[in-house]
Amino acid sequence: MSQHPLLDGLNDKQQQAVSNDDSHLLVLAGAGSGKTRVLVHRIAWLIQQRQFSPYSILAVTFTNKAAAEMRGRVERLLGSNVRSMWIGTFHGLAHRLLRAHYMDVGLPQNFQIIDSDDQQRLIKRLIKSLNLDDKRWPAKQSQWYINGKKDEGLRPQHIDTYDPTEQTLKQIYQLYQESCDRAGLVDFAELLLRAHELLRDNRTVREHYQRRFRHLLVDEFQDTNSIQYAWVRLLAGEQNSVTIVGDDDQSIYGWRGARVENIQQFLDDFAGAKTIRLEQNYRSTAAILNAANAVIANNSDRLGKELWTDGDDGEPIALYAAFNEMEEARYIVSQIMAWQEQGNAYQDAAILYRSNAQSRVLEEALLHQRIPYRIYGGLRFFERQEIKDALAYLRLLANRDDDAAIERVINTPSRGIGNRTMDMIRQTARDRQLSLWDAANLMVSEAMLSGRAKNAVASFIELATRLDDHTIDFSLGRIADEMIKQSGLLAMYEAEKGEKAETRVENLKELVSACENFNLDDTEQEQMTPLAAFLAHAALEAGEEQADEYQDAVQLMTLHSAKGLEFPLVFMAGVEEGLFPSQQSMDEPGRLAEERRLCYVGMTRAMQKLVLTYAEQRRIYGQEHFHTVSRFVREMPADSVYEVRAQATPTKTESYGRFHHSVSHETFEQTGFSLGQRVRHQKFGEGTVLNYEGSGPQSRIQINFDNVGSKWLVVAYARLEPAGF
Numbered sequence: 001m002s003q004h005p006l007l008d009g010l011n012d013k014q015q016q017a018v019s020n021d022d023s024h025l026l027v028l029a030g031a032g033s034g035k036t037r038v039l040v041h042r043i044a045w046l047i048q049q050r051q052f053s054p055y056s057i058l059a060v061t062f063t064n065k066a067a068a069e070m071r072g073r074v075e076r077l078l079g080s081n082v083r084s085m086w087i088g089t090f091h092g093l094a095h096r097l098l099r100a101h102y103m104d105v106g107l108p109q110n111f112q113i114i115d116s117d118d119q120q121r122l123i124k125r126l127i128k129s130l131n132l133d134d135k136r137w138p139a140k141q142s143q144w145y146i147n148g149k150k151d152e153g154l155r156p157q158h159i160d161t162y163d164p165t166e167q168t169l170k171q172i173y174q175l176y177q178e179s180c181d182r183a184g185l186v187d188f189a190e191l192l193l194r195a196h197e198l199l200r201d202n203r204t205v206r207e208h209y210q211r212r213f214r215h216l217l218v219d220e221f222q223d224t225n226s227i228q229y230a231w232v233r234l235l236a237g238e239q240n241s242v243t244i245v246g247d248d249d250q251s252i253y254g255w256r257g258a259r260v261e262n263i264q265q266f267l268d269d270f271a272g273a274k275t276i277r278l279e280q281n282y283r284s285t286a287a288i289l290n291a292a293n294a295v296i297a298n299n300s301d302r303l304g305k306e307l308w309t310d311g312d313d314g315e316p317i318a319l320y321a322a323f324n325e326m327e328e329a330r331y332i333v334s335q336i337m338a339w340q341e342q343g344n345a346y347q348d349a350a351i352l353y354r355s356n357a358q359s360r361v362l363e364e365a366l367l368h369q370r371i372p373y374r375i376y377g378g379l380r381f382f383e384r385q386e387i388k389d390a391l392a393y394l395r396l397l398a399n400r401d402d403d404a405a406i407e408r409v410i411n412t413p414s415r416g417i418g419n420r421t422m423d424m425i426r427q428t429a430r431d432r433q434l435s436l437w438d439a440a441n442l443m444v445s446e447a448m449l450s451g452r453a454k455n456a457v458a459s460f461i462e463l464a465t466r467l468d469d470h471t472i473d474f475s476l477g478r479i480a481d482e483m484i485k486q487s488g489l490l491a492m493y494e495a496e497k498g499e500k501a502e503t504r505v506e507n508l509k510e511l512v513s514a515c516e517n518f519n520l521d522d523t524e525q526e527q528m529t530p531l532a533a534f535l536a537h538a539a540l541e542a543g544e545e546q547a548d549e550y551q552d553a554v555q556l557m558t559l560h561s562a563k564g565l566e567f568p569l570v571f572m573a574g575v576e577e578g579l580f581p582s583q584q585s586m587d588e589p590g591r592l593a594e595e596r597r598l599c600y601v602g603m604t605r606a607m608q609k610l611v612l613t614y615a616e617q618r619r620i621y622g623q624e625h626f627h628t629v630s631r632f633v634r635e636m637p638a639d640s641v642y643e644v645r646a647q648a649t650p651t652k653t654e655s656y657g658r659f660h661h662s663v664s665h666e667t668f669e670q671t672g673f674s675l676g677q678r679v680r681h682q683k684f685g686e687g688t689v690l691n692y693e694g695s696g697p698q699s700r701i702q703i704n705f706d707n708v709g710s711k712w713l714v715v716a717y718a719r720l721e722p723a724g725f
């Protein structure tokens with residue numbers, strides 16, 4: 001019997017899932033087993049074989065990018081467009097519903113979506129208007145509260161509480177809601193909630209969509225939250241078919257309200273649902289898959305799945321122990337260069353990391369070698385809001401007349417300098433041809449401002465002056481450290497709640513690390529002060545174009561955003577106890593299990609080659625840490641991992657007080673020198689080898705000369721000789 005072309009290239013179980021009749025279906029399977037592929041083929045099958053109109057299909061994916069890809073793949077399979085099919089993220093689809101029914105939900109036609117930052121700013125203003133102390137009531141806390149309630153489907157009137165704190169939060173929520181409604185603003189949580197209310201409360205609309213969407217298909221179902229699940233149930237109604245695919249081992253958003261229990265709930269709620277398990281992995285080599293399976297086996301409470309491959313063993317997983325994070329980054333970059341020289345594309349390599357703050361050092365190493373890269377789902381380090389705030393303070397220290405810097409931070413964190421005061425300062429500056437700084441000083445000394453405004457401006461001037469005087473003899477790292485503390489920036493972000501604020505605090509501390517490690521010689525701008533040189537470096541780096549969409553570029557992303565994707569070559573950087581698993585997760589079994597699932601997700605992104613790296617010493621979040629290799633690595637079978645560099649002989653270099661090891665991998669061997677070695681230069685005299693980069697004739701070596709300090713030299717020209725101790 002000849003089979004339908006849409007079933008070609010699928011195994012039996014996959015074919016069963018694709019050609020399933022109209023009963024509800026759960027495809028429960030491990031990573032890389034073809035779940036997403038099954039969804040794509042099933043959509044095409046429904047249209048071509050079962051004659052459903054694309055109009056009657058609704059598909060949900062986890063990101064917009066995944067939605068676009070899925071639509072493209074369906075269209076390629078069918079050879080026709082499926083424009084009338086609804087496909088998108090839960091948020092995107094909710095938005096579409098609200099646009100179509102704005103009147104039914106009481107929104108103006110031109111309602112606007114606000115992002116998390118806008119939302120927070122609005123809440124902040126409202127807290128002030130209630131005359132609440134914003135130290136006692138940080139906007140972030142209210143934001144967290146409001147969004148949490150919305151995710152549970154609760155409006156202010158549903159909240160009954162005698163707790164005085166919650167009563168105030170409820171009052172803020174109420175006021176926030178009123179002002180959003182008045183202004184026609186909709187936040188992310190509101191999109192989901194309002195669309196849910198529309199479907200729940202408006203029978204005509206509900207029945208319309210229930211009649212329309214005969215098939216609902218959801219990818220990455222393990223990461224749906226309560227309201228998203230409620231949505232699926234409403235749209236399914238009594239007669240429509242629901243296909244969900246997921247993997248309980250890849251549930252990694254529990255911390256954000258996702259409920260892996262929804263998989264079990266689905267089987268309870270949707271009568272007659274079938275379960276199909278896919279067990280063959282088509283993505284990764286046996287070495288990678290076996291190691292990933294061994295890691296996840298350490299979790300309990302799993303729904304239980306098998307995963308095997310008949311593919312090649314492939315290369316074992318490489319484990320590289322770097323002596324610090326910079327050397328880790330250089331190693332990764334050198335491997336990517338070697339891989340590219342073998343004829344591979346940059347875009348087939350991905351660097352995954354646990355924390356956003358790790359990206360800075362990696363970005364710098366890539367920039368240094370002029371390798372294009374793209375940060376997936378995020379801003380580059382020096383473009384992030386909190387970093388720009390902090391840099392503005394540093395700019396102000398370097399140059400009081402930097403008006404843009406003053407504009408940015410004169411009231412960040414809030415010091416009671418309002419728009420009116422700022423307008424007056426701007427006006428004075430214009431009238432008298434002064435910088436904002438000079439205008440502000442003038443207005444304070446000549447009492448041109450009212451009492452409160454004057455005090456606020458004076459305190460800002462005093463802060464900048466004090467910071468400068470106080471840090472005059474400090475190293476760049478200490479200047480940055482004092483600045484984030486004294487300016488109140490650190491405290492401001494620390495007072496906020498939520499993941500984004502946590503990341504911001506981490507990034508600020510990471511900026512301190514960046515300053516500490518900043519090497520003046522790197523810039524070859526020895527006439528500049530370290531601060532000025534650093535600022536130039538940061539500005540240039542931020543101004544560097546992010547690789548554009550079509551350019552071949554290395555992919556950088558957090559482990560979380562790598563979900564569902566695959567790459568021939570994958571690096572997982574920072575696999576260390578305390579970083580991955582994270583420090584906070586180590587004492588809580590639930591969180592540790594989620595970290596382990598994240599490790600499983602990361603490893604199973606790799607198709608051909610997986611490289612794990614860790615740094616024995618890492619300066620992160622502004623502090624030096626000595627880490628051991630992650631327990632997850634120890635959970636991998638010994639024969640599936642090989643250490644790239646086993647032997648390490650620590651030598652201490654006085655100037656840096658850091659431990660260095662002699663490296664034995666090729667790149668450095670070519671130079672003929674080893675870290676910590678004593679060398680002699682004709683002009684500069686004797687010194688100790690601190691660092692190196694690049695390979696072949698281009699390789700450069702950093703030497704701390706006893707008399708002239710540290711210098712980077714090109715090995716080929718430096719004519720260095722070994723020297724005795």
Ligand SMILES: Nc1ncnc2c1ncn2[C@@H]1O[C@H](COP(=O)(O)OP(=O)(O)OP(=O)(O)O)[C@@H](O)[C@H]1O
Nearest residue numbers: 009010011030031032033034035036037282283564
């Ligand atoms: N029957 C098959 N024959 C050959 N290749 C397949 C088959 N099924 C899937 N693949 C390929 O295996 C890879 C993984 O498939 P897919 O991304 O659909 O897996 P998944 O289960 O969705 O993974 P994840 O859990 O990571 O989202 C893809 O490159 C896909 O094209």
Ligand SMILES: [Mg+2]
Nearest residue numbers: 035036037564
């Ligand atoms: Mg998938």
